[in-house]
Amino acid sequence: MGNRIELFARNDEKEMDIAWCPGCGNFSILNILKAALSEMEEITPENMVLVSGIGQAAKIPHYFRTNTFNGLHGRSLPVAQMIKAVNPELHVISESGEGDMYGEGGNHFIHAIRRNPDITNLVHDNMIYGLTKGQASPTTQKGTVTPVQINGVFLEQFNPIATAITMGATFVARASSGDPAQTKEIIKKAIRHKGYALVDILQPCVTFNKINTYKWFKENSYYLDENYNSENKMKALEIAFNTEKLALGIIYKNEDKKAFHEQLTIYKENKEPLFKRKHNIKELESFINSKI
């Protein structure tokens, strides 16, 4: 096991100049993800891709040893979906902060879910814009005062869990950076889920969010019961709408839906990724010349 963890560690780990604040929840998520992957024999740094956008959370691939696409702010989902679509042999994780995923990338979030791509969507939800120094994010609590929202946020808080369930997501979970053991298990299940899997990971921002602290998250969340039936959509929605106390665990899951790439005609007869295919120029030539 120990060896496998090292697989995902950069060999210059000691010299890495990490951009996160001491005590930041991102460290914990980084370690949890490494641990989760090391326990999944089917995954290697070479057969997975970590796609991220921009933000503090989105820097995670740089502290990791794997294929990486660190793209633009808000745009990791379009990239991740099509990496998977053109090469289904790759394991694809799309990971960023909540500002990136639900704000700048909000439209992609909605429509990615509708496609049900076989990717894992990990969202570091610290309820604030960290990298740009503490402005409100879509999940910032009402009343939070920031240098921009000087009178306190009065916009409705975005509800990623309810939105995902409503859009037809096939795996919706909430986890906490403060609980490595359970979060690791949730992430493993999310990665093994065939289809789109959202894990909204509650994470304190020790510098810019003085409200939603480690303590606050502990007091305002609870784990779903062991006997909870995550396949009941209406029940899941009810839980999602309870924002007084945040449920942790797999809130909703549906294993019957086909993944995006499984529905594509390009894989009907040929299972090979696109890059391995030879283009038949002769056939194309006669096709063009038949357009008489």
Add this chain to the structure above:
Amino acid sequence: MNKNFKENISVVLSGEAGQGIQTIENLLTRILKDDGFNVFATKEYMSRIRGGSNSTEIRVGEYAVRSHSSNIDILIPLTKESVEHLKDTISSETIIIADMKNLKIDYSNAVDVPFFDIAKEIGNRIYSNIVAAGTILALFSTEKEIIYSRMKKIFAKKPELIDKNIEAVNRGYEIGEKIKNSGIIKIEIEKNSKIKDNILINGSEAVALGAMAGGCDSVFSYPMTPGTGVLLSLAQYSKSFGILVEQAEDEIAAINMAIGGWYAGARSMVTTSGGGFALMEEGVSLSGMIETPVVIHIAQRPGPATGLPTRTAQEDLNLALYSGHGEFPRAIYAPGNLEQALKLSRIAFETADEYQIPVFILTDQYFVDSYYNIEKTDLSEVRNENRITETREDYKRYILTENGISPRGIPGYGKGLVIVDSDEHDEYGHLTENLDIRIKMNDKRLSKLDLLRKNALEPEILGDDDYKNLIVCWGSNYETLKESLKNLKNTKTAMIHFPQLYPLNYDFKKYFEKAEKIISVENNATGQFSNLLKLELDAEIHERILKYDGTPFSAEELTERIKKAI
């Protein structure tokens, strides 16, 4: 009013959206081509699904006719309004063949044919367009066998419609023969039996097929006229050729999807129009930074903003040229005709792959919607080598090299890891704020421009080798200017057309140095390419012929304007 047509003729059909103008355009051009005529068709339409006035212009000639004409020889209107709509292009020479009584048209140079009454006798007013097609075909003396065999192909999927449509054609044909025998209209254009084997495609299809020859295996797009045609064509071919077609939620997603596709080993493109492309700009910059190729097709239409959605323009060269923040290389191609579209769309993929940059294919509404017969294509020379490298354990995505190009690996192929980052990065692809590395990486990216420039496609020069007047054009004005040049019969005049707009080889300056007077032709109000020529080659344009009313130049109009300019 007896008229003889010997070299070419222009027939215009007009009506409202929903009247099947498209159907007869398709029918007539294909049948006339089968019969051995050169054909050209272009349509003009309003941004609406029903009503309004639309028209399609069909030119038929002994020699290749490949450009819009402002002259109407025969007009067949299916509504009264569409005659009004075309009043500026109807001349005293124009012959109108119409159902005068039903449309309540009063025009002296007219042949009255009760298209609507005949259609009703057949069973429905909707057959009137097919009756009209029959009349036209009789004027061209096209044999019925040729007509039937094409109609059977066109209606192959709806066999229940074939009998009525053939009846409609026959009824129209009878009348056409009477008109022909009366001597009012006499068409004596030579046929050439070789033409029947020519292919007949429009600009959208040519771009799509060319892209496929370049290995295009995926397209991501959000619909926007006139860029949608390429998406539709690729969707149509997707089953037979294994193309991934995905309609994105917006243009921002589309270009990021395409870049994601290339990163993982696909050969992707996006297709849109100026407004949609404006949303993609950030992606162009991403492609430049992470050196992941992408091919972008922009079919231009007049702006700003929504502009004139179904009209034509060459207004987005600057947009393509300067799109994306930061400094990085790119290439821009603009096909002048269908043959070039087939070739340049393929080359766009090769260039994108070789230089790992964003590459543009710039067309316009007039170009993508026009079609004509071209010779069969020969792809036997096409090699289509994929430049993807199998990575080794110590693979560095951005290894510094002599010419700035680092071998491109993809995830899952080889032992190495492929790390790309939109932040400034080191050779491995990891984020860095080391400013020495920044300079090295920026220089590396920009150095690819030198090679691109050196290998820029040569412009094409036509006309007098010993020219004094040089007329410059780009994109779809190629064929129009060619026809104008022929009309002009002016010695000492030549035209120059650039299939690649950017970058240009500095050596191309020599073509301008020879000329005493340089005139440019562009479908925009500011002369965007003329300005670029000054910037890139220090070429001084003395006179600019510009048009920006949303319609293409006609050969006649351009000839007149060149005469004035010379």
